[in-house]
Amino acid sequence: MVDQLPFEKPIIELKNKIAELKTFTTEKGIDLSGEIEKLEGRLEQLEKDIYGNLNPWERVQIARHSKRPTSLDYIDRLFTDFLEFHGDRLYGDDKAIVGGIGRFQGKPVTIIGHQRGKATKENIKRNFGMPHPEGYRKALRLMKQAEKFKRPVICFIDTKGADPGIESEERGQSEAIARNLIEMAGLKVPIICIVIGEGGSGGALALGVGDHIYMLENSTYSVISPEGAAALLWKDSSQAKRAAETMKITAPDLFELGLIDGVIPEIRGGAHRDVDKQAGEIREYLEKSLQVLRDFDGITLVQKRYEKFKNIGEYNHVSDVTPVE
Numbered sequence: 001m002v003d004q005l006p007f008e009k010p011i012i013e014l015k016n017k018i019a020e021l022k023t024f025t026t027e028k029g030i031d032l033s034g035e036i037e038k039l040e041g042r043l044e045q046l047e048k049d050i051y052g053n054l055n056p057w058e059r060v061q062i063a064r065h066s067k068r069p070t071s072l073d074y075i076d077r078l079f080t081d082f083l084e085f086h087g088d089r090l091y092g093d094d095k096a097i098v099g100g101i102g103r104f105q106g107k108p109v110t111i112i113g114h115q116r117g118k119a120t121k122e123n124i125k126r127n128f129g130m131p132h133p134e135g136y137r138k139a140l141r142l143m144k145q146a147e148k149f150k151r152p153v154i155c156f157i158d159t160k161g162a163d164p165g166i167e168s169e170e171r172g173q174s175e176a177i178a179r180n181l182i183e184m185a186g187l188k189v190p191i192i193c194i195v196i197g198e199g200g201s202g203g204a205l206a207l208g209v210g211d212h213i214y215m216l217e218n219s220t221y222s223v224i225s226p227e228g229a230a231a232l233l234w235k236d237s238s239q240a241k242r243a244a245e246t247m248k249i250t251a252p253d254l255f256e257l258g259l260i261d262g263v264i265p266e267i268r269g270g271a272h273r274d275v276d277k278q279a280g281e282i283r284e285y286l287e288k289s290l291q292v293l294r295d296f297d298g299i300t301l302v303q304k305r306y307e308k309f310k311n312i313g314e315y316n317h318v319s320d321v322t323p324v325e
Helices: 004-027 033-051 058-065 071-080 120-126 132-150 166-170 172-187 201-205 226-234 237-245 251-257 275-293 298-310
Strands: 080-084 097-103 108-114 153-159 190-199 212-214 220-222 262-263
Touching: 004 058, 004 071, 033 097, 058 220, 058 237, 071 108, 071 153, 071 275, 097 298, 132 172, 153 201, 166 172, 166 190, 172 201, 172 226, 172 298, 190 201, 212 251, 212 275, 220 251, 226 237, 237 275, 251 262, 262 275
Parallel strands: 108 153, 153 190, 190 212, 190 220, 212 262
Antiparallel strands: 080 097, 097 108
16 A cells, blocks of 8 residues: 555545455455445545645645655656666766656657655665755756757756755855756756656756746645744744745645746646556646747747746835945
8 A cells, every 4th residue: 555644544544444345245245335335435525625625734745755756757657768878977977866868759858857766775875866966967968968959858856955965065066056057047948847746945946947847736846845944934843834834835836926837737646646647647748848849949948938037026126225325
C-alpha cells in the first residue's frame, strides 16, 4: 500500500473495511454485495471531500510524498531516445540534476530536471535532490548546447533547495545559480518549466526562468520551506502548517497571483497514485506549450520572457519624492 498521509486515515480505514467484507464474502460465501456497494459509494464521496478540499499544508505533504514521481519517472514516460549527459566539464557530475537529449513526439528536445531518490540509498546518492554548483553548471551546459542546435528546453523542478554545505559555497554555489538565471533569461530557444514536487528557493529558480511555467496541482513553489519560514517568523518550526497557509506557496495560489501560467490537474490523491496517467496530463500541456512557443523566433522569445518576469508583482510609483542630495 502507498504510504499513508495523516489526513488520509479515514479513507484508509474505509478501504480496509471494504477489503474485510470482500474477504469475508469470498471465504464464507455470504453475499454482502449490498453493504460493499454502499461503503464504496461512501468511499467515493469521502475521497472527493478530502482531496477536493486540501489545505496548503496537506498539499505540502503530498508534494513531499516518498513515492511521488521524480523527473526520471516522467522522462521515461514522455520522451523517446533519451540520452543522459554527465558532468559540467569543470568539476564533476552532480547526480541531483539529470539532463540530456531526447525526442518529444518525434522532435528533438533538451530535458533537465532535479532528481531525488525514493529510498535512503538513492537519496544519499542524489543528495536528496539538492544540487551542488556543478549540477547547475551541467544544466547550463545543456541549455547552451540546446540553443546552439535550436532545441527547446524542458525543465522539471523538484528540490527543497540548493545544497547548503560549505564545500558547495567554496565551489561557487551562489554564482552558479545566478549565472543560470542570467543565461536562461537570454536563451533564444523555448523554455518550459514544470514544478512536479517541491520548488524551493534559488535551488528551484535556477531551472525556473521559463517562457511557460506550470505546476502540478499538489506541488509547491516558494522562497523558503514552511519550517524555515516558521522558524524565522515565530522562532518555532513546529508552526510550519501556519506558515504554509500564509505563504501562498500552492499551485492554485500562485496561479491566482500570476506567477505561473497554469496548474496541471493531478490524479486524485496525488501523482503517485497513477504515474502513467499523470504523465499523460503533463504531455497535453507540453504539446500545447511547444505548439505556441515554436512560432516565435529567438529575439521575440527573449523579449516576451523579459516582459513576463518584469510584470510579476505589484508596486506603487511615487513621483513626488524629493531626492536626497
